[in-house]
Amino acid sequence: MNQWIAFWNILKKDMRNYYLKPPNISWGIIFPVAWTLMFFLRSREPLDIRALLPGIMSMSVLFGTTSMLAVTITFERRGRSFERLLLAPVSINLLMAAKTSGAVIFGTFNAGVPLILSLLWTDLTGVQWTVLIPAAVLIAVTSTFLGLFIAVSVSEVFEAQTFSNFFRFPMLFLCGLFIPIADLPWFLRPLSYVIPLTYGADMLKEAVNGNGVLPVQLSLGMLVLFASALFILSIRNVKRSWIG
Amino acid sequence: MSLSLLKSVTAAAVMRNLQGPILEIAGLRKDYGDIEAVRGLDLTLHFGEIFGLLGPNGAGKTSTINMITGLVKPTSGSISLKGIDCIAHVKRIQGDIGVVPDESNLYDELSGFDNLVFCASLYGMRKAVREQRATELLETFSLSDTGKRPFKAYSKGMKRKLTIAAAIMHQPPVLFLDEPTTGIDVESARQIRLLIKSLNRKGTTIMLTTHYLEEAQRLCGRIAFIARGRIVKTGTVDELLGGLRSDHLLHLTVGGQADQLAAMLHQHHPSLRCTEKGTHVVEISSDSPVELHPITAFLSGHGFPVYEARRVEPTLEDVFIAVTGINAGELESREKGGRKR
Numbered sequence: 395m396n397q398w399i400a401f402w403n404i405l406k407k408d409m410r411n412y413y414l415k416p417p418n419i420s421w422g423i424i425f426p427v428a429w430t431l432m433f434f435l436r437s438r439e440p441l442d443i444r445a446l447l448p449g450i451m452s453m454s455v456l457f458g459t460t461s462m463l464a465v466t467i468t469f470e471r472r473g474r475s476f477e478r479l480l481l482a483p484v485s486i487n488l489l490m491a492a493k494t495s496g497a498v499i500f501g502t503f504n505a506g507v508p509l510i511l512s513l514l515w516t517d518l519t520g521v522q523w524t525v526l527i528p529a530a531v532l533i534a535v536t537s538t539f540l541g542l543f544i545a546v547s548v549s550e551v552f553e554a555q556t557f558s559n560f561f562r563f564p565m566l567f568l569c570g571l572f573i574p575i576a577d578l579p580w581f582l583r584p585l586s587y588v589i590p591l592t593y594g595a596d597m598l599k600e601a602v603n604g605n606g607v608l609p610v611q612l613s614l615g616m617l618v619l620f621a622s623a624l625f626i627l628s629i630r631n632v633k634r635s636w637i638g
Numbered sequence: 639m640s641l642s643l644l645k646s647v648t649a650a651a652v653m654r655n656l657q658g659p660i661l662e663i664a665g666l667r668k669d670y671g672d673i674e675a676v677r678g679l680d681l682t683l684h685f686g687e688i689f690g691l692l693g694p695n696g697a698g699k700t701s702t703i704n705m706i707t708g709l710v711k712p713t714s715g716s717i718s719l720k721g722i723d724c725i726a727h728v729k730r731i732q733g734d735i736g737v738v739p740d741e742s743n744l745y746d747e748l749s750g751f752d753n754l755v756f757c758a759s760l761y762g763m764r765k766a767v768r769e770q771r772a773t774e775l776l777e778t779f780s781l782s783d784t785g786k787r788p789f790k791a792y793s794k795g796m797k798r799k800l801t802i803a804a805a806i807m808h809q810p811p812v813l814f815l816d817e818p819t820t821g822i823d824v825e826s827a828r829q830i831r832l833l834i835k836s837l838n839r840k841g842t843t844i845m846l847t848t849h850y851l852e853e854a855q856r857l858c859g860r861i862a863f864i865a866r867g868r869i870v871k872t873g874t875v876d877e878l879l880g881g882l883r884s885d886h887l888l889h890l891t892v893g894g895q896a897d898q899l900a901a902m903l904h905q906h907h908p909s910l911r912c913t914e915k916g917t918h919v920v921e922i923s924s925d926s927p928v929e930l931h932p933i934t935a936f937l938s939g940h941g942f943p944v945y946e947a948r949r950v951e952p953t954l955e956d957v958f959i960a961v962t963g964i965n966a967g968e969l970e971s972r973e974k975g976g977r978k979r
């Protein structure tokens with residue numbers, strides 16, 4: 395009970411201090427608009443927003459979450475205010491859950507922006523919301539936890555940011571959103587299946603256009619598995635290297 | 639009748655508790671790779687005392703505090719607070735301790751008030767209670783006027799005071815302060831010492847680290863000298879000074895270079911220990927009372943007048959030097975240059 399007061403206040407502070415700051419909010423809106431515009435200018439055919447939606451949603455979440463923890467964790471560690479949290483009678487698990495939930499909410503919100511914008515242009519009837527919503531949330535969770543894993547493994551903010559790009563771009567390339575996995579060189583294909591985004595993107599495709607290739611249950615299970623593994627590994631890292 | 643009996647029984651239990659140890663550390667070690675920061679440290683903190691861990695930079699004070707409070711994992715040894723194993727169950731004891739780190743670790747962009755309220759939330763305190771206590775503490779620390787300003791706009795002294803306030807929001811029975819007055823202005827340092835004393839009078843057990851001998855002498859009931867990761871001596875101020883009090887210590891102000899005259903005097907009176915204490919001050923110490931006339935006669939005979947002779951009490955500094963072999967000059971240069979061991 396008492397621990398939840400701490401949880402809620404950590405989340406609230408991060409929201410107020412980082413996520414709800416104007417640059418972050420505008421980023422969450424400008425980013426998907428810019429991507430949509432880019433595809434629009436590139437393709438000569440009339441724009442099929444529905445076909446683009448899964449990709450733009452995935453990218454918005456991915457870019458909105460992975461590098462956030464570079465700020466909320468790595469930056470606070472450098473300024474030593476993170477020690478406050480480690481000194482509090484709050485379990486490390488709950489602490490990390492509090493620090494990451496802000497990014498998850500922010501990421502899910504980022505997925506919502508292109509969705510709302512596309513409502514203005516196109517008809518979204520037939521979308522399977524019961525698949526789309528968990529997919530968006532789980533992409534946010536796994537990419538946040540990937541960001542967490544990076545943030546707890548480095549000590550400088552720029553390192554955290556560099557590393558998240560190091561993961562983000564290959565992930566986008568390999569996840570089947572832009573190049574179908576079947577068209578990738580054979581030696582890259584196995585890599586696609588160890589990337590959580592592959593499963594999330596496939597669920598989004600299935601939800602929006604009914605053209606996913608993997609069973610939804612499998613994707614769901616894989617995402618939960620990835621999320622748990624990344625979280626557990628991160629906590630282990632924290633306990634080993636921060637309280638060292 | 640039975641109620642009053644019960645009362646006196648519990649009072650006795652409380653009294654007994656007040657005397658006993660609250661924190662026990664045995665064989666504590668910390669290695670950072672090749673560096674042995676703490677090398678087998680033993681100490682006991684008693685209920686209700688102010689305990690000072692006194693030693694030069696790099697002695698292992700911060701590492702020790704960090705191990706007790708759960709920020710650093712010991713390489714070996716044991717720590718128990720109120721009988722609870724701090725190493726295995728650190729989260730169970732953290733609610734009972736307050737920690738003031740050597741550098742402020744509050745949030746730059748939050749106001750003083752918000753910082754206090756946030757810190758208290760980490761201890762599960764409810765909003766109304768947190769806000770009331772924050773207002774009270776800002777008042778106590780004479781920070782009410784600046785409570786709305788962001789922390790980054792505070793002066794060093796104000797930052798340190800707010801950091802102490804943040805550490806006691808949840809009213810911990812035990813408070814750890816790492817160098818509470820290092821690097822801040824004289825007036826803030828004085829206020830902080832008064833606050834520490836007043837907290838202690840209200841029942842908080844306090845452990846602080848410092849490299850100022852004078853501060854330890856002014857504040858602490860008991861002191862432990864720490865050097866190179868070990869406790870070299872523990873005791874009350876009186877106990878520590880006691881050993882040296884039997885010495886006869888004299889300061890002579892002379893009309894000449896003290897270092898030269900000290901050497902001359904020692905040559906002439908080998909039973910006296912003579913050292914330079916200032917450009918024109920020679921310190922003479924001896925196991926027996928010092929007869930003045932032969933000394934003044936000797937010095938003035940060589941053309942060096944003696945202006946003043948004063949008997950002095952040994953200071954903690956003298957004890958520190960006697961016990962650790964580290965002299966004040968070294969202590970100072972470590973402090974200024976930040977040179978480690």
Ligand SMILES: Nc1ncnc2c1ncn2[C@@H]1O[C@H](COP(=O)(O)OP(=O)(O)O)[C@@H](O)[C@H]1O
Nearest residue numbers: 670673675694695696697698699700701702978
């Ligand atoms: N994280 C660390 N990594 C490596 N060495 C460290 C670390 N922290 C402290 N030390 C070393 O351990 C020794 C004791 O340091 P510390 O506990 O900070 O001493 P004090 O607080 O008394 O100045 C020093 O030699 C210091 O350089």
Ligand SMILES: [Mg+2]
Nearest residue numbers: 699700740816
């Ligand atoms: Mg220190």
